[in-house]
Amino acid sequence: MAQLSLRGIKKRFRETEVLHGIDLEIGDREFVVFVGPSGCGKSTLLRLIAGLDPITDGEFVLNGRSMNDVAPSRRGIAMVFQSYALYPHMDVYENMAFGARLMGLDKAHVERRIAEAARMLRLEDLLKRRPRELSGGQRQRVAIGRALVRKPDVFLLDEPLSNLDAALRSEVRLEIARLHREIGGTMIYVTHDQVEAMTLADKIVVMNNGRIEQVGSPRDLYETPANTFVAAFIGSPRMTLIPVTSDGQRLAIADGGAVPLANLPEAGTLTLGLRSDAVRLQRGTGVDGFAAQVVYTEYLGDNAFVYARLANGTLLAARTTPNDLFVPDEAVTVTVEPGAAHLFSAEDGRRLAP
Numbered sequence: 641m642a643q644l645s646l647r648g649i650k651k652r653f654r655e656t657e658v659l660h661g662i663d664l665e666i667g668d669r670e671f672v673v674f675v676g677p678s679g680c681g682k683s684t685l686l687r688l689i690a691g692l693d694p695i696t697d698g699e700f701v702l703n704g705r706s707m708n709d710v711a712p713s714r715r716g717i718a719m720v721f722q723s724y725a726l727y728p729h730m731d732v733y734e735n736m737a738f739g740a741r742l743m744g745l746d747k748a749h750v751e752r753r754i755a756e757a758a759r760m761l762r763l764e765d766l767l768k769r770r771p772r773e774l775s776g777g778q779r780q781r782v783a784i785g786r787a788l789v790r791k792p793d794v795f796l797l798d799e800p801l802s803n804l805d806a807a808l809r810s811e812v813r814l815e816i817a818r819l820h821r822e823i824g825g826t827m828i829y830v831t832h833d834q835v836e837a838m839t840l841a842d843k844i845v846v847m848n849n850g851r852i853e854q855v856g857s858p859r860d861l862y863e864t865p866a867n868t869f870v871a872a873f874i875g876s877p878r879m880t881l882i883p884v885t886s887d888g889q890r891l892a893i894a895d896g897g898a899v900p901l902a903n904l905p906e907a908g909t910l911t912l913g914l915r916s917d918a919v920r921l922q923r924g925t926g927v928d929g930f931a932a933q934v935v936y937t938e939y940l941g942d943n944a945f946v947y948a949r950l951a952n953g954t955l956l957a958a959r960t961t962p963n964d965l966f967v968p969d970e971a972v973t974v975t976v977e978p979g980a981a982h983l984f985s986a987e988d989g990r991r992l993a994p
Contacts, residue, residue, distance in 0.1 A: 642668055642669075642702065642703060642716070642793035642794045642825070642826040643665075643666065643667055643668050643702070643703055643704075643826075644664075644665070644666040644689070644700070644701070644702055644794065644826070644828075645664075645665055645666075645699075645700070645701040645702075646662050646663060646664040646665075646666075646685075646689075646698070646699075646700055646701075647663060647698055647699045647700075647701065648661050648662070648663060648697065648698035648699070649661065649662040649663075649685070649688060649695060649697070649698035649699075649700065650662075650695075650696045650697040650698055651681075651684055651685075651688060651693070651695065651696050652696045657696075657850070658681050658684055658850050659681050659684060659685060659688075659696075659850045660849075660850045660851050661698070661851075662685060662698070662851075662852060663852075664845060664852065664855065666826065666828065666843075667826075668826060669824050669825065669826055670826055670827075670842050670843055671820050671827045671829065671840060671841055671842045671843075672826075672827070672828050672829070672841065672842065672843045672844075672845060673828075673829045673830075673831060673836070673837040673840055673841035673843075673844050673845065674686065674828065674829070674830045674831075674845045674847060675830075675831055675832065675833075675834055675836075675837040675844055675845070675846055675847070675873075676832065676846060676847035676848055676853075676873070677832060677848065677873075678832055680847040680848050680849060680850065681847055681849075681850040681851075682830045682832075682845075682847050683798055683799070683830050685847075686719075686796050686798055686828065686830050688700065689717065689794070689796060689828065690712055690715070690717055690719045690796055691707065691710065691711065691712035691715055691717070692712060692719075695708055702715065702716070702717075702793070702794070703793070713742075715794075716792050716793035716794065717792050717793065717794045717795075717796060718739075718786075718787035718788075718790045718792035718794075718795055718796070719787065719795075719796040719797075719798065720780075720783050720784050720787050720795070720796065720797045720798065720800050721783065721798055721800075722798050722799040722800060722802055722803065723803070724771070724779045724780060724782070724783045724803075725783065726771040726779060726782060726783060726786075727771075728770065728771050728772060729770070730770070731767065731768050731769060731770050732763060732766050732767045732768070732769055732770075732771075732774070732782050732785075733754060733767040733768065735771070735782055735786055736754050736757060736758075736782065736785050736786045736789050737750050737754060737789070738786070739786055739787075739789065739790050740753055740754075740789045740790060743790065750789070753788075753789045753791065754767075754785075754789055757785040757788040757789050758785065760785075760788065760819060760822060760823075761781045761782075761784060761785050761788070761815065761819070762781070763778075763781060763782065763785055766778060766782075775808075776803055776804050776805075776808060777804055777808040777811060777812050780800055780801070780803075780804065780812055781812065781815065783800070784797075784800070784815075784816070784819070788819070788823070792825070793825070793826065794825070794826045794827075794828065795825055795826070795827045795828070796827075796828050796830075797816070797827065797828070797829045797830065798830045799830055799831055799832070800812070800816070800829075801813060801831070801833075801836065802831075802833075809836075813836060813839065813840065816829075816840065817839075817840055829841070834873060834874050834875070834876065835876060837858070837874075838858045838862070838874070839858075841857075841858055842857065843855060843856065843857060844856065844857070844858060844861055844874075846861065846869075846870050846873060846874070848869050853866065853867060853869050853870050854866040854867070854870045858874075861874045862874055862875055864991065865879075865913075865982065865991060866990070866991055867984065867988075867989045867990050867991060868881055868911060868913070868984050868989035869989065871913045871982060871984070871991075875915060877916050877945060877957040878957075879913045879914065879915055879982070880913070880914045880915075880916075880919075880954065880955070880956040880957060881911050881912070881913050881954075881984070882911065882912045882913075882914065882930075882950065882952070882954050882956070883909065883910075883911055883912075883952065883954075883986065884909075884910055884911070884912045885908065885909055885910070886904050886907050886908060886909075886910050887907055888904050888907045889901075889902075889904065891904070891910065891912055891981075893930055893950060893951055893952050894951070894952060895951050896930050896931050896932075896950055896951025896952055897928070897929055897930045897931045897951070897973070898928065898929075898930075899928060899929055899930060899974075899975065899976045900928055901976065901981055902978075904983070905983060905992045905993060908986075909986040910983055910984065910985070910986055910992070911983070911984040911985070911986050911989065912981060912982070912983060912984075913981070913982030913983070913984060914956065914976065914980070914981065914982070915980065915982075916945060916957040916958055916959040917959045917977075917980075918976060918977050918980030918981065919956065919958045919974050919975065919976055919977070919980075920958070920974075920975045920976075920977065921946060921948065921958050921960065921966065921972045921973070921974060922972060922973045922975060923966075923970070923971075923972055923973075924971060924972070924973065925971060925973055928975065929973040929974050929975040929976075930950050930951070930956075930973065930974040931950070931951055931971070931973060931974075932948035932949060932950050932951070932956065932971075932972050932973070932974050933948060933949050933969060933970070933971055933972070934946060934947075934948050934966045934967060934968055934969060934970040934971075934972060935947045935948060935949050935955065935968060936968060937960075937965070937966055939962060940962075941962065942962065943959060943960070943961065943962060944959070944960050944961065944962050944964070945957050945958065945959055945960070946958045946960050946966050948972055948974065950974070956974060958974070
């Protein structure tokens with residue numbers, strides 16, 4: 641069992657504050673992903689949980705006990721680093737055994753744990769190899785196995801797939817998801833890749849500039865982003881954000897057409913958010929919609945994305961079928977699927993109720 645509570649967590653390096661009062665609850669057996677752009681504070685927060693850096697202000701509570709002054713080795717937490725951090729002179733078995741031996745476990749107990757971890761991670765045939773004899777994916781599995789042997793209450797993973805190529809990232813991501821289902825531990829995973837976050841997480845924590853923008857399930861964040869930052873960060877392709885004016889019944893772009901929308905929250909200047917599957921492209925002009933010009937098409941086999949430039953310069957992504965071909969510079973009209981538009985305040989970017 642592992643329940644974590646972060647209460648008003650702040651972190652300063654000299655005069656620079658990088659975390660500005662983080663409040664977060666993480667439940668037992670949850671798979672939580674911290675996601676955000678580089679420099680947003682997600683890895684710093686992970687290091688505070690691990691005890692590798694001191695907390696400037698606030699309190700970290702694990703299973704009802706304050707961890708602020710508890711040494712990292714006594715927190716019941718294991719961390720998997722981006723750089724693998726394997727001992728090059730030790731073989732896989734010794735790398736996995738090292739931490740367990742420091743815990744004072746007897747040889748038989750260590751061997752049982754290594755055998756169990758090696759089975760889970762399919763490392764049985766690699767136990768006598770040294771790190772230089774392993775692929776990147778195998779090294780990362782060894783790093784995960786070393787953490788697994790310690791049987792911690794909480795697993796921390798700091799961008800564990802960033803050094804792998806695309807095929808290996810997909811493979812190891814599946815391993816991590818399967819491992820979480822099998823062992824049922826609490827996992828906190830840091831990444832800047834929103835695809836990893838969407839495919840792995842029970843709960844996503846979106847961070848920006850040392851603050852939490854939104855916490856929720858992948859579906860919550862995709863379908864009801866709290867603001868324009870979350871809307872643009874979650875989803876691939878990213879949501880198109882368009883400055884528009886509203887008269888209460890239509891949303892218009894200057895010299896670029898308008899779309900009718902029901903139940904608009906207010907008149908005035910707004911930001912319209914459109915996912916790629918929320919829009920349709922019609923050839924030519926003359927219908928209600930935004931005038932646009934095709935820039936290029938991404939053909940992906942089972943579907944395609946067409947990128948078109950609106951009159952105000954915004955580049956919009958639209959999902960189309962592979963057989964629906966559009967050519968560069970072709971004139972098109974963008975229409976919006978009913979109920980698929982997202983509306984945000986033009987002043988502060990917050991989500992507006994429809």
